[in-house]
Amino acid sequence: MCAASSVWGNNLRLSVFGESHGPAVGVVLDGFPWGETVDMDALHLQMRRRAPGQDKTATPRKEADLPQFLSGIQDGFTTGAPICILIENTNTHSGDYSNLKRVPRPGHSDYPAFVKYGGFNDIRGGGHFSARITAGICAAGALCRQVLLRRGVRIAGHVLSIGDRQDACFPETQISPEEMERLASLYFPTLQPSAKTAMEEAIQKARTAGDSIGGVVECAVTGMPAGLGGPLFGGVESLLSAALFAIPAVKGVEFGAGFSVSRMRGSQNNDPFRCTSSGQVVSSTNHAGGILGGITDAMPILFRAAFKPTPSISLPQESVDLLTKENVPLEVRGRHDPCVVPRAVPVVESMAALCMLDLLLSASSLPPSSSEKR
Numbered sequence: 001m002c003a004a005s006s007v008w009g010n011n012l013r014l015s016v017f018g019e020s021h022g023p024a025v026g027v028v029l030d031g032f033p034w035g036e037t038v039d040m041d042a043l044h045l046q047m048r049r050r051a052p053g054q055d056k057t058a059t060p061r062k063e064a065d066l067p068q069f070l071s072g073i074q075d076g077f078t079t080g081a082p083i084c085i086l087i088e089n090t091n092t093h094s095g096d097y098s099n100l101k102r103v104p105r106p107g108h109s110d111y112p113a114f115v116k117y118g119g120f121n122d123i124r125g126g127g128h129f130s131a132r133i134t135a136g137i138c139a140a141g142a143l144c145r146q147v148l149l150r151r152g153v154r155i156a157g158h159v160l161s162i163g164d165r166q167d168a169c170f171p172e173t174q175i176s177p178e179e180m181e182r183l184a185s186l187y188f189p190t191l192q193p194s195a196k197t198a199m200e201e202a203i204q205k206a207r208t209a210g211d212s213i214g215g216v217v218e219c220a221v222t223g224m225p226a227g228l229g230g231p232l233f234g235g236v237e238s239l240l241s242a243a244l245f246a247i248p249a250v251k252g253v254e255f256g257a258g259f260s261v262s263r264m265r266g267s268q269n270n271d272p273f274r275c276t277s278s279g280q281v282v283s284s285t286n287h288a289g290g291i292l293g294g295i296t297d298a299m300p301i302l303f304r305a306a307f308k309p310t311p312s313i314s315l316p317q318e319s320v321d322l323l324t325k326e327n328v329p330l331e332v333r334g335r336h337d338p339c340v341v342p343r344a345v346p347v348v349e350s351m352a353a354l355c356m357l358d359l360l361l362s363a364s365s366l367p368p369s370s371s372e373k374r
């Protein structure tokens, strides 16, 4: 029996704990660099971008999501001890979930979790499978993001699509730092404002129909040096995919030109190299998404994560009674996101931040910080 599935990382170690309707969720982050300043305002901004109850495209469950730091930070600096972050659950309606152990929700973890844990799993709000556990991941990611930014590494995501409504893609080779900063401060970021309006309409339509809708988050990382990662299982794509697939509702991940490479010739897909006047090797296109042979090539790391429509919908569905073994109808109660994608953007960015810091820590020493007080 393998039960340990909520611990991640090679050079950093992240352990995720909590259940949606338990007293709290959180993380323990071990191996974090010491002597790093912590900007709490910047961290709270990232927490707010993920927090529920922001607008009509999200669940009405309101949570303050104020992280408490139980260890690892003193007088505004990281100490090198494991950083324990706790976020209380303050707004739970557990009665909404009473029938789901017996009659599982189609599309959710209820049935396979019931089989795996023999019915001992906490079903309330999805328990440990709930996206509530991504609150701690966002806090950890926000800390990593600050260390990375001081070393010139920026991370930003945007909602690329909701259903058939599309935003523009990131430019492949040059993404402006100002644009990345703008996106990384917004709830529901898009490159084009009109795309956001169209996407909000699509989410509203799904919600009023008692249904849900999926979409894609695109994310970019700039400023990573060349030469990090490795072949086979140590590849940057492997590291990132494992982290991204840990986000509830992610069903697809692609890098650079992704699945469309299968329709190209080598002459179209290969990214031509050239030297800049300062002697830096760059490529004039970036179908590789900044990764070749599992190793960074210093071009922007570009990837996309596809999210399925929220499984908990209010339309009647078909399920089974696990006790009587009868086919029964199910009407899901409770407060749910009609679309998980806008709230998932900072989660995707946080997973990227954890992976990027993990990679930088694999180098013999962390690059010097540009603006750090020591």
Ligand SMILES: Cc1cc2nc3c(=O)[nH]c(=O)nc-3n(C[C@H](O)[C@H](O)[C@H](O)COP(=O)(O)O)c2cc1C
Pocket (backbone or CB within 6 Å): 059, 107, 108, 109, 126, 129, 130, 131, 134, 247, 248, 249, 250, 308, 310, 311, 312, 335, 336, 337, 340, 343, 344, 347
């Ligand atoms: C930010 C975010 C919010 C989510 N909100 C809900 C929700 O309100 N209701 C729900 O049924 N699923 C929600 N999900 C998705 C489920 O947690 C997920 O589908 C479920 O745990 C099963 O895992 P799987 O889809 O990865 O197989 C959310 C996911 C994310 C990333």
